Amino acid sequence: MRSPNLFNPLCPYCRKNDRVTKHGKGSSGLPRYHCKACRRSFQTQYYYRGNRPETNEQIRQLIEQGWAPEKIGAYLKISANTVNRRLSLYKQNKGH
Structure with missing residues (x-):
């Protein structure tokens, strides 16, 4: 052995x-x-790719370019739910 x-x-x-x-x-x-x-x-x-530091900025840029969350998720290889959560946080922070 x-x-x-x-x-x-x-x-x-x-x-x-x-x-x-x-x-x-x-x-x-x-x-x-x-x-x-x-x-x-x-x-x-x-x-998990969604935890990378640059992911939030990439999501923000793609949303501003008119991309749908599902397309962003597929492009970045992360869940569309992750995109939607980050988008929600981005909108909350932008309002304050």
């Missing part, structure tokens, strides 16, 4: 790391892994 790999993370599904291999990168650019024991893939971290 191989010794546990110190560089590969523990599989969150089967709790093994001796059969975990690198499996490319996710859409956010973070590394993905594949567990050969349970045949599932996973990431150790997740990064």
Whole structure:
């Protein structure tokens, strides 16, 4: 039996790391892994694009250009609900 790999993370599904291999990168650019024991893939971290600092400014600019929230969400690869929440906050702050 191989010794546990110190560089590969523990599989969150089967709790093994001796059969975990690198499996490319996710859409956010973070590394993905594949567990050969349970045949599932996973990431150790997740990064939602809607939390990026520049997202609010991008939403504001696209709204001012007449884009619909659904189109903005698809373009920025975030949820239309996120766009609507940010738009609502923007309108509240603009009024004060």
